[in-house]
Amino acid sequence: MSHILIVDDEVAIRRALEKFLTELGYKVVTAGDGEEGLKLLEKYPIDLALVDLVMPKLDGIRFIRKMKISAPEVIPIVLTGFGTITSAVEAMKAGAYHYLTKPFELDDIAALIQTALDHKNLKKENRLLKKHLHEKYRFDNIVGKSDEMQAVFDLIEKVADTDSTVLIMGDSGTGKELIAKALHFNSARRDKPLVTVNCAAIPEELLESELFGHMKGSFTGAVASTQGRFLSANGGTIFLDEIGDMSPKLQVKLLRVLQERRFEPVGSSQSVEVDVRILAATNQRLEEAVKQGKFREDLYYRLNVIPIHIPSLKNRDGDLPLLLSHFINRFSRQNKKEIMDVTDKAKKLMANYSWPGNVRELENTIERIIILKDKGTIDVADLPEKIRGNAHLAKTQGDFELPEAGISFKNAITNFEKTLILKALEKTGWNKNKAASLLKINRTTLVEKIKKRGLEKTAEK
Template sequence: MERHASILVIEDDRAQRDALQEILEHEGYEVETAPDGDTGLKRAAELPFDLVLTDLALPGVDGLEILKYLVRHKPQTLCIIVTGYATVKSSVDAMRQGAYDYLPKPVDPQELRLVVRRALEHRALQEENRQLKQQLKKRFGFANIIGGSEPITKVFDLIRKVADTDATVLILGESGTGKELIARAIHYNSHRSQGPLVPVNCAAIPEELLESELFGHERGAFTHAVRTRIGRFEQASGGTIFLDEIAEMSPNLQVKLLRVLQDRSFERIGGTKSIKVDIRVIAATNQNLEELVSQGRFREDLYYRLKVIPIRVPPLRERPGDIPLLANHFLEEFSKKKKKPAKRLAPEVMEALARYTWPGNVRELENLMERLVILAEGEVVTLEDLPQRLRGGQSLDFGGQSIDFGGEGINLTRAVQEYERQLILAALERSKWVKSRAAQLLQLNRTTLIEKMKKQKIAPP
């Protein structure tokens, strides 16, 4: 029970007013009273009450007017209506207009305590949710997407323009570039920020389960469907659904998604009733959808429905000027999280970070900074603290034919092992650590990939 909550009692019958005040004060609440609607409305306007307990029939301003004022101007203050038996219908109507509950006269003390306690618990939960949403908005605001380079600045400008619209957004970029962070920034800076953000990783859910996950199912729709299940689209109503790895969606589901984008309606599996939803759709992929369309693997009409506002997120190698900002940000963040002394990067370390091509993009840099906070000794991170692939004089960017042997040359065995490790990690990052898909990217058998992971001591993050 919430103690020391402030309650305003508005009741024109003095005996009733005194009785209500006595019961509530005995429970530990701070109680103020008003003998009529005009006085009660004035006090409600002037002071921040947690709860207003008002009679419906009052001289002057009645309880319904007080309720309307609270709903419009003090939405965090809950209202309970007290009414005589003859006006129970009116109190039910008042609940439809925003009252938390109603109590019939004569008020039963035990019922009063119970209803007030429930109302204040409900208010506490609402306040907690409000604060959490504010924290989420702050956490996923534009200021938390780090960078000042021209490529990322263009992305910021585009996000600001589209955030407070309902336009469908398609986020394009390599794995690890921060596509989900951008989706969250769009949602939490839109008029839907008070609604849910429901993320769905289309690659992480088996194809045979994804349809039920997205659209839900009716009881008895298939074996083991023992109850009706609400899908992600219904859960996202009033907010945003984020469809990550959209290219992995099967042709059958692409058809159903196309209908949702067209008229915001669908049927649950096994159902016949059309369900309307109020959602914004944000999709993301690390694949070339135009190429998939030309290959017949992705519907052209769906592609253009999704590509209302395309946002391309540049890979980290295209924004090297942001590497110092990101590295220092992650160092500071992980030092606080791990309760470790603050560290700084030596100039030659920063140069090595700038030379590296970052196949895992920002996520790879973030993981490296976490590792350095935990393992590096001393206040300054040196080249010796870096993994072999990042040390100066041993660039592994074979694709660009840029190989610097340095003064002492390269240990071929170690370099080949490290390059193999890079390729495996890049494939795992791109496939969201789905080993079968990573093996396909590397043109290996799944068992061969697993053996190589064991040999290289590669474990999921």
């Protein structure tokens, strides 16, 4: 329902307009002069104002000028008994949408108001639509305030709107695919396809034709020609996930695409040209794979034009609480439950947990808790055993309690050892010498333990 403000010193006109417009279904408020009008603007969500030009205290032109500053969204329409060109022109210059000279037909006023409001709504809708699109594709669905993630955001911002190849590296569940999407949707290619291919999920023999297409009859079962993912992505972006799992043969073919943007479909001798931006991701240490001869060095350099390293969740200072409430909000809304709080104890346990599955593990954990719990506050008992288990390890002394069901002595010691080593490494900025002396053990012992406990990935920074 639209709100209309009438500002006119003539009582009869105010009354007549008020009655007429109210009957048409508008909410109407009236003022006898400009000053009173300004006060009403603060009180009501006014959409449109009918303004007389000659009034005591604050005249119509000055009123419109002030309104343009304090309430610029309101549409001013001028009513004047002194319909001289000069005052009308002045009113339009001050920002009036239109003017009518007295005496006027009520129907003319109604039509003008309707047009003006439609116009305004359209503009508002457009604005909302644009804002919505923008929000959807901005990266504020990627949560993170840690310095590490802020650096990643800066990098995304810099390289998104280029055609550069980007290699996204990070442990499993750190958000590689999310970042690939952010890159695509913040590029000029955003309205074109983003095609994702998981190189590890497709059997080696099929991956080639999946990527590059094949001609009919080129291999058993190839009953029709298919165009392949590279062509489907033409004009847009292709995201090659788990690139570290690509076979040597395909690595060669991919290298050529990277160099020349052309390839031959399986069974064809004619090459096809494509315009695609290539994004790749891996949770493997590609540099290691290169050293071991499993991944082509030339391909590695071609892919690694812009490397983005996503840190594991454990190494992002301050992100856990943020992600926690992000996921609680999301899954509560999805499951139509009231938004739950988390007890300090539960928060502490989660903070001490190592999250080997990173953000995905946190996301799944919260989803499960929200689904299982009806209301109340998320507490220690709601947490999965592996996180609760840490309760016994988080402290070296004090209120440690042996659970009724008992615990595995061996696992507890191993986990505690891991926690201690990680803590020491974190405290010393991953300096193994300093970490070893902090734990009062030899560097060699520490390095051995890091290796034995599979902590290299996190340790090597």
